[in-house]
Amino acid sequence: MVKRVRxxxxxxxxxxxxxxxxxxxxxxxxxxxREKPRRFRELQDATGASPTIVNSRLAELREAKLVELDxxxxxxxxxxxxxxxxxxxxxxxxxxxWAKAVAI
Amino acid sequence: MVKRVRxxxxxxxxxxxxxxxxxxxxxxxxxxxREKPRRFRELQDATGASPTIVNSRLAELREAKLVELDxxxxxxxxxxxxxxxxxxxxxxxxxxxWAKAVAI
DNA sequence: TTCGAGTGCTACAATTTATGTAGTATCGCC
DNA sequence: GGCGATACTACATAAATTGTAGCACTCGAA
Numbered sequence: 001m002v003k004r005v006r007x008x009x010x011x012x013x014x015x016x017x018x019x020x021x022x023x024x025x026x027x028x029x030x031x032x033x034r035e036k037p038r039r040f041r042e043l044q045d046a047t048g049a050s051p052t053i054v055n056s057r058l059a060e061l062r063e064a065k066l067v068e069l070d071x072x073x074x075x076x077x078x079x080x081x082x083x084x085x086x087x088x089x090x091x092x093x094x095x096x097x098w099a100k101a102v103a104i
Numbered sequence: 105m106v107k108r109v110r111x112x113x114x115x116x117x118x119x120x121x122x123x124x125x126x127x128x129x130x131x132x133x134x135x136x137x138r139e140k141p142r143r144f145r146e147l148q149d150a151t152g153a154s155p156t157i158v159n160s161r162l163a164e165l166r167e168a169k170l171v172e173l174d175x176x177x178x179x180x181x182x183x184x185x186x187x188x189x190x191x192x193x194x195x196x197x198x199x200x201x202w203a204k205a206v207a208i
Numbered sequence: 209t210t211c212g213a214g215t216g217c218t219a220c221a222a223t224t225t226a227t228g229t230a231g232t233a234t235c236g237c238c
Numbered sequence: 239g240g241c242g243a244t245a246c247t248a249c250a251t252a253a254a255t256t257g258t259a260g261c262a263c264t265c266g267a268a
Contacts, residue, residue: 013203099117
């Protein structure tokens, strides 16, 4: 049971998804899992988020069946999670172009 | 000048972008602008976010050159913003599939 | 068999961020 | 003038996040 979107309570999947992905560190955590599984502390160190928030985000992502914990290797993307990531991969290239345009 | 990512201070474009998109209501606002320009109050009503936050998110998005304000029509995506949205459009279809798998 | 290192995870006070309500200021129009 | 619409702001309350410290468990080495 995924937490409902806060603003609009329609429960439409796209809204629930945008709400989930719009929580702090969620996109970043998924991103850090793109290549290989990571341990709890690796995610903490890589993101710089507090353990409290890493833990609750991982819980949300597990509830959403995007991430799972494998005792051997650590946290990893599920099949669904990998699908989602695939949609986001073009962001990497695009972000470079964007950075030039915005002159961060 | 886009605010730097909080956790990792690398300033790498992808991290800055993930940080920006990971702020509450940002994805949602971009989504609401996908079809046509919207007025400030329309965005407020559609998202359910407070005017304070709508205003500051719009300011961030304008700074990031993803959104602009046209006096005639309202807030709209820039060329860059439309490019970004194009990357996100598949989410709509995918979210339906995801919803079935997760049983929200 | 105790020690240390690694694991996921939690408690909790301090800080930061978001909310909700009300309001300001400006514009065009009748 | 007065009305409605616009973008936007003030500010007290509520909620989320942070940072630090630590717990409980497992496993392998001393």
